[in-house]
Amino acid sequence: MSVTAHAIVYENYGNPTQVIKSHSYKIDLNNLKPEEVVLQTLASPINPSDIVQIAGIYPSRPPISVDSLPEAKTPIAVTGNEGLFKIIAKGSDVSEFQIGDWVIPSSVNFGTWCTHRIHLKNEILKIPNDIPMNQAATLAVNPPSAYLMLNDIVKLQPGDWFVQNGANSQVGRLAIQMAKNMGVHSINIVRKKENFDDLVKDLTSIGATKVISQEDVGTEFFTEFLKGKNVKLGLDCVGGAASLAVAKVLSEYGKLVVYGSMTGQPLPLTVDLFLFKNITVQGFWLSKRLKNEAELKVSSTNAVVKLIKDGTLKESNVNETILKISELTDAKFLDTFVTAITNSNSGKQLIKFE
Amino acid sequence: MSVTAHAIVYENYGNPTQVIKSHSYKIDLNNLKPEEVVLQTLASPINPSDIVQIAGIYPSRPPISVDSLPEAKTPIAVTGNEGLFKIIAKGSDVSEFQIGDWVIPSSVNFGTWCTHRIHLKNEILKIPNDIPMNQAATLAVNPPSAYLMLNDIVKLQPGDWFVQNGANSQVGRLAIQMAKNMGVHSINIVRKKENFDDLVKDLTSIGATKVISQEDVGTEFFTEFLKGKNVKLGLDCVGGAASLAVAKVLSEYGKLVVYGSMTGQPLPLTVDLFLFKNITVQGFWLSKRLKNEAELKVSSTNAVVKLIKDGTLKESNVNETILKISELTDAKFLDTFVTAITNSNSGKQLIKFE
Incomplete structure (x- = not known):
């Protein structure tokens, strides 16, 4: 045969x-x-x-x-x-x-x-x-990326916050759902487009705590909203001004994780973020993580399968x-x-x- | 009285x-x-x-x-x-x-x-x-800054390398001398000015292993020079293109430490540095370190006094x-x-x- x-x-x-x-x-x-x-x-x-x-x-x-x-x-x-x-x-x-x-x-x-x-x-x-x-x-690329970035870089506790740009990307949507399951709140930065209101509804329906346009990140209203919130982790898959927006939302000693670059633009990070806010920046690349730590493939796959089975992760379009x-x-x-x-x-x- | x-x-x-x-x-x-x-x-x-x-x-x-x-x-x-x-x-x-x-x-x-x-x-x-x-x-500001950045962020071993911009600054010159005393080699990035040759001589005389102009960082000659060298740490006090130059010299998994910004310009860090070279970026601000860890003031002062007494640190102009x-x-x-x-x-x- x-x-x-x-x-x-x-x-x-x-x-x-x-x-x-x-x-x-x-x-x-x-x-x-x-x-x-x-x-x-x-x-x-x-x-x-x-x-x-x-x-x-x-x-x-x-x-x-x-x-x-x-x-x-x-x-x-x-x-x-x-x-x-x-x-x-x-x-x-x-x-x-x-x-x-x-x-x-x-x-x-x-x-x-x-x-x-x-x-x-x-x-x-x-x-x-x-x-x-x-x-x-x-199952093999986006879900373990979201899972490892939320679980393996900083220790997020229930009630903590994370912020991400590209919130409507595959990884972004997975991170929203996983964070909700962990009791972790999400701030989701998206571009202000015609369908902004629909997108807010959509991301909220899968568990987003807050959806905000990149333009509104620096506003007084949003600065007020951030008060008292511990935003420990930021995920960036866009580059350029959108990276800076994530960095600005981070709390003191927050960690910015770069895992992609939709724009290909450099991250225009200002020195005050490092000196006075003490953020750190690092990359996350699944291929390399799995190459260096092969056991992570099995453990993260098992974790993701569990999240699919318990209904945390919904099917996406x-x-x-x-x-x-x-x-x-x-x-x-x-x-x-x-x-x-x-x-x-x-x-x-x-x-x-x- | x-x-x-x-x-x-x-x-x-x-x-x-x-x-x-x-x-x-x-x-x-x-x-x-x-x-x-x-x-x-x-x-x-x-x-x-x-x-x-x-x-x-x-x-x-x-x-x-x-x-x-x-x-x-x-x-x-x-x-x-x-x-x-x-x-x-x-x-x-x-x-x-x-x-x-x-x-x-x-x-x-x-x-x-x-x-x-x-x-x-x-x-x-x-x-x-x-x-x-x-x-x-x-004694209180620049020497402990240089000392803590070289000793307290990554573990530098004799034979390792570090890279810095602003190499002719007070901290830069101290770092060169301290590194030499540790058996650590330095790559010193400076601006190409009229007095470049004099500056190379001067920095070499206090212990710089390599002095290079910012313009020459990307050259084939310098890329060849870097082969096989483990550049674990980069110090940046300039911002802008000079920050990127330091990041480019770092080896895989190297750490970029931002401790100042002579230009005030953002760091135009490209995504490949994070994704594929796995660098991390963090800030160093002595005031905050000492505020959070008071015992460091005594230990770093003692360390610096010792380096002055044993002749490692020369008087500067x-x-x-x-x-x-x-x-x-x-x-x-x-x-x-x-x-x-x-x-x-x-x-x-x-x-x-x-």
Whole structure:
């Protein structure tokens, strides 16, 4: 028995929609090495880091090699770092997993934009298959980032506050929900747009304590609001003036954590923040944390699964594209991912396979 | 017996050379409370923080009160935070100090720009009187700042490196000498000016391992130089592009310490420094450290005295003005300090009393 697999690959870094290609190859399900498993993809999300990885501007990148996939004629890298898979075949020395188990990658640079992959059993992590598929497929990057930033940097107590910009991002929405569950209040800085009132309602409905526009951070009204509140932690995924806004909301000795940069702008942090308010600034990059502390992958995944199961984390809106594997062509497969990359600015994209 | 004392005071914050006044008052040496001491000033330095304090833009400020000095008719504050004094009289319950002892303030906002002050015995700290007077007079601010930044933030081992901008500042020169004594190498970033070669020679002569212009930090030559060097600590007293230069020189997981801002410009720190290089940024402000951890004042003073005695710290150039107390008038006293403030941009000013 064999399956025909399709994968999105690239030979050179460049404009993602232009450099990605579809590569197809056969996997023989009856001829596996002892520790190998064959995975069939259930869902692959498109993350911003996947896209900058293809562009070659992300420091963590999979190898470009003829060994990346079977039947590769030139050196290639497989795209995608996050996804949900089920096991459809396994080698003789794989007792930890059963056929049908749901698994996710245990590390980055996995190559998840594919229909099937052969991996070793130590490269995957089992998760329960009774949680919503979309949450399972997006379990590996954003939820542990939000979880670790809220739990592993400063000790937040019930009644404490944290502040974040990009509050309507995936991580932002997760942080709101997780903080609420911890009894921690959130100040959520968003851009003042036409739909500001709707956004306030929306974020409040998932647990935001306070939603404020970036422009209103310096106002007397808001300064008054902050009095007596201990804002210990600030999360920044925007850069530029939005970083400064988070820093200004922090209380004395607060910690600013930079985990992304939607604008790419430097953080214009003023010296008074360091000298007189004693804030500290550090980065958070999940890939590196997990690389250096592998046990965190298991513990944070377990923590996130628990938060999904107990209802703390609600399903978020995603734009789904469903592909039938049996009807798939290389051209259709490639086109689906090119479209998803193009649309990824206007909402989370998820490719699902049946 | 009594003395006529002169002190530089201000009633309102403002342009320092315009708002300071001279206030004179009598001190009766024979009528002291049990814990009082009468200090005669040996030397008062002019520090940048003294000047911004008078301007009202420094967060730590002495009270403006009629109780600040004897014979005050309006609320005043006494200027100056650093100085060297000798004890000329003491109350009945002062056994810890002898007449003639050299002492320095044990805390900030002491009011040191004066000829004589009455203080309580717990407001002063004894130092040996066999070290050079100019070093003793400038012992309280810059040397403990340099010492604590090099010893109390990251654990520097012999062979490690640190990087700093403003390397020719008072703190910068002290840090070079202290680091050399620790077996720690220094990278010293300075502005490229006409006298660049002289400055390189000068800083090298006091122990600088490497002196480089800010413009040369990004060059291939310098990147090559940095290879294999563990630059754990960066000190920034400039702000703006000079802060970024220090951050760029830091090794992975390095710590950037902001302790001043000659330019007043924000730190344009880019997100890659936090995400991929994992630097952290924090402030160092001696006043606050000493306020929160009083025992540090004694331990850092002792450490600095030891470094002066063992020859690690050389005397630095200062512009001295010597005043004869017996011939002093309020007008002459005020004029001397106005001139010293005006000249403080072109070198360290020290007013000495005979």
